[in-house]
Amino acid sequence: MCHSPRVCRGxxxxxxxxxxxxxxxxxxxxxxxxxxxxxxxxxxxxxLVTGVSRRRGIGFAVARTLATLGASIVIHHYRPHDLDQPxxxxxxxxxxxxxxxxxxxxxxxxxxxxxxxxxxxxxxxxQQAAAMTxxxxxxxxxxxxxxxxxxxLDMTPERLDAFWQVNTRSTLLLTAGFAQTRAGAQSExxxxxERIGGGRPYPAxxxxxxxMTSGQQLGPMRGEVAYATSKAAxxxxxxxxxxxxxxxxxxxxxxxPGPVNTGYLDAETTDRPLDEIExxxxxxxxxxxxxxxxxxxxxxxxxxQDWIVGQVIxxxxxFTLA
Numbered sequence: 001m002c003h004s005p006r007v008c009r010g011x012x013x014x015x016x017x018x019x020x021x022x023x024x025x026x027x028x029x030x031x032x033x034x035x036x037x038x039x040x041x042x043x044x045x046x047x048l049v050t051g052v053s054r055r056r057g058i059g060f061a062v063a064r065t066l067a068t069l070g071a072s073i074v075i076h077h078y079r080p081h082d083l084d085q086p087x088x089x090x091x092x093x094x095x096x097x098x099x100x101x102x103x104x105x106x107x108x109x110x111x112x113x114x115x116x117x118x119x120x121x122x123x124x125x126x127q128q129a130a131a132m133t134x135x136x137x138x139x140x141x142x143x144x145x146x147x148x149x150x151x152x153l154d155m156t157p158e159r160l161d162a163f164w165q166v167n168t169r170s171t172l173l174l175t176a177g178f179a180q181t182r183a184g185a186q187s188e189x190x191x192x193x194e195r196i197g198g199g200r201p202y203p204a205x206x207x208x209x210x211x212m213t214s215g216q217q218l219g220p221m222r223g224e225v226a227y228a229t230s231k232a233a234x235x236x237x238x239x240x241x242x243x244x245x246x247x248x249x250x251x252x253x254x255x256x257p258g259p260v261n262t263g264y265l266d267a268e269t270t271d272r273p274l275d276e277i278e279x280x281x282x283x284x285x286x287x288x289x290x291x292x293x294x295x296x297x298x299x300x301x302x303x304x305q306d307w308i309v310g311q312v313i314x315x316x317x318x319f320t321l322a
Contacts, residue, residue, distance in 0.1 A: 040069060041069055043070030043104065046138070047074070047136075048076065048126070049076070049142055050174070052099075052111075053079055054087075054089070055094065056087070059140070059143070060098075061291075061293050061296035062295070066138065067099060067102040067103050067107065068300075074111065075111045078115055086270070086271045096109070126177045137207055139207075145227070146227055149227050152225050167230035167231060175209055183207075197247025205250060205251045205306050208250070208303050209250060214231045215256040215258055246310070253309065255315060256314040258314065284319055285321065295315055
């Protein structure tokens with residue numbers, strides 16, 4: 001049956017000419033699918049974004065951006081961490097409602113709470129994320145422990161371990177589990193330099209992983225030695241892990257968003273002197289620090305690209321040049 005009679009009549013064809021009409025139908029369908037892919041390039045894919053518990057946060061902006069691009073979204077949160085911060089927690093029901101509203105038709109949403117300082121929670125988090133739609137295509141490791149840090153004189157084994165467990169160890173374990181789930185790659189003893197996948201050319205990438213760092217390799221972060229150490233490890237190992245994941249059809253990039261106001265510079269919640277904040281903002285190239293939507297836009301774009309692989313990308317509005 002012809003589903004495009006107007007097109008057929010316009011071409012001077014009879015509606016009984018089923019063959020030619022079917023060709024038009026298929027061409028129209030391919031065109032519609034192409035347009036939809038351009039508008040919703042992540043349609044049919046599922047993303048897990050960790051560290052999403054506040055509407056002012058980077059994780060929330062990333063999840064919302066991926067949702068508008070067509071992805072189904074699973075967010076992870078751990079509210080006790082936010083409650084210990086000067087800016088406090090957010091209304092999780094409001095977080096859920098706003099992200100659900102950002103979904104495109106047929107996309108789905110779920111949220112999972114997990115303490116990522118406990119490594120045993122990680123397999124369950126990945127399993128729950130994949131169970132929502134039966135697949136997991138994108139992993140954004142946005143979670144981070146901050147606060148309760150200090151100078152080199154304040155370092156203790158307990159403080160260093162606390163930051164390492166959340167910021168570094170959990171990110172590596174999440175990435176390992178994601179790769180095992182997607183590619184069926186199993187852990188086994190390998191010699192240094194030995195590949196974990198097949199030979200080149202590699203399969204077309206179908207998975208995406210994003211890590212977050214803080215630009216600690218570009219300048220000092222006084223009073224944040226434990227945090228800077230845990231994030232520097234991710235920046236340092238990005239190329240190694242990216243090379244291995246690429247063999248499995250997974251692209252890894254690390255984002256340094258630079259200073260982003262997630263509430264810590266707001267007058268009503270900051271623990272910093274207001275005059276210092278004003279001076280700081282005035283010294284930046286654009287008179288402001290980053291907004292959560294800035295790194296979110298970069299991640300949304302990279303989630304649809306193949307060619308940028310294994311990079312630590314700084315997106316700071318020229319902050320490091322000032």
